[in-house]
Amino acid sequence: MSGSPLLDALVDALRCLPGVGPKSAQRMALHVLERDREGARRLGLVLGEAVERIGHCRICRTLTEHDVCGICSDASRDPRSLCVVETPADVLAIDQATGFRGRYHVLLGQLSPLDGIGPEELGLDQLEQRLDAGEIDELILAMGTTVEGEVTAHYIHELARQRGIRSTRIAHGVPLGGDLEFVDRGTLSHAFASRRDY
Amino acid sequence: MSGSPLLDALVDALRCLPGVGPKSAQRMALHVLERDREGARRLGLVLGEAVERIGHCRICRTLTEHDVCGICSDASRDPRSLCVVETPADVLAIDQATGFRGRYHVLLGQLSPLDGIGPEELGLDQLEQRLDAGEIDELILAMGTTVEGEVTAHYIHELARQRGIRSTRIAHGVPLGGDLEFVDRGTLSHAFASRRDY
Ligand SMILES: [Zn+2]
Ligand SMILES: [Zn+2]
Secondary structure, three states: OOOOHHHHHHHHHHOOOOOOOHHHHHHHHHHHHHHOHHHHHHHHHHHHHHHHHOEEOOOOOOEEOOOOOOOOOOOOOOOOEEEEEOOHHHHHHHHHHOOOOOEEEEOOOOOEHHHOEOOOOOOHHHHHHHHHOOOOOEEEEOOOOOHHHHHHHHHHHHHHHHOOOEEEEOOOOOOOOOOHHHOOHHHHHHHHHOOOOO | OOOOHHHHHHHHHHOOOOOOOHHHHHHHHHHHHHHOHHHHHHHHHHHHHHHHHOEEOOOOOOEEOOOOOOOOOOOOOOOOEEEEEOOHHHHHHHHHHOOOOOEEEEOOOOOEHHHOEOOOOOOHHHHHHHHHOOOOOEEEEOOOOOHHHHHHHHHHHHHHHHOOOEEEEOOOOOOOOOOHHHOOHHHHHHHHHOOOOO
């Protein structure tokens, strides 16, 4: 309640951003109005354009404003290696943190029959077509280790196995340099059970 | 570098918001595109409208989309008490935290002749007109305690004194419940020098 309904509306609208509560929304609104109107104007335009134009890649389902995303259309990327992830954020995380130069399939969810999320909702028909095309020789499963994640991984592993395609799973365990004391019990228990010969 | 130039542009544009670095900008962009497109569309529209329409109140200089702000046009507020602050954020902070029901003058800066900020840039001609109108009997100085803030407070105190109007200064010191150990030296030194009889 600033006495300016439009300022109040701006503070309220900023709260659609994750991690932005009433205090920081107010600070953001005042900051851009006092010190960066050009940045705010540009953000307003880009937000509208992004919401209007960004959809999902026809092949891998990550976010893109084109029919086919930059990764799927990049001829320098290895078509033999396909990594399955849950979200577009996972694509960015793997591309930014690893040397992976293959391609992706983005599930946009996890199998959850009770919520009506079956193979079709995860684009697994498209994934099967890609597996059938015969170019892929490794399917990397990079989804989370929740119950639904495990079920999803198992289901997709079966799709690969039926076609004689090798599937691998990224390693889960204690983070590098992680102090055991601060690692959650589930991770520690998994890391312990997955121990290897030294 | 997400492979989507429009997503990259959105991440970049979000960084006009204070406290938003590259990581949180990316998280915000992905969040709204995956989960809250309606919120993002609304934020885009409200940002554009706010930048277009919000200016400064003709009387007190706080932010408003009207010629005269909600506080200045609120007949229930006491016209005898005028509080001088540096920013529109200060107006909101005082209105939200205190029972003050008077009016404001917003400096939008501090006296700083070397930077070309003189009385005119702080709207002190308008403030003098309000003091001359004869309704005000207390001028509350609520600017910061930097060197420029002190100079500005002294200058405005003189404008009031010349007209026989009482001016007061908000108290500065150790925050309530503040542990002395964690209070900065300047505040502690000021609080010590400003000690009163028990
Ligand atoms: Zn793609
Ligand atoms: Zn006003």
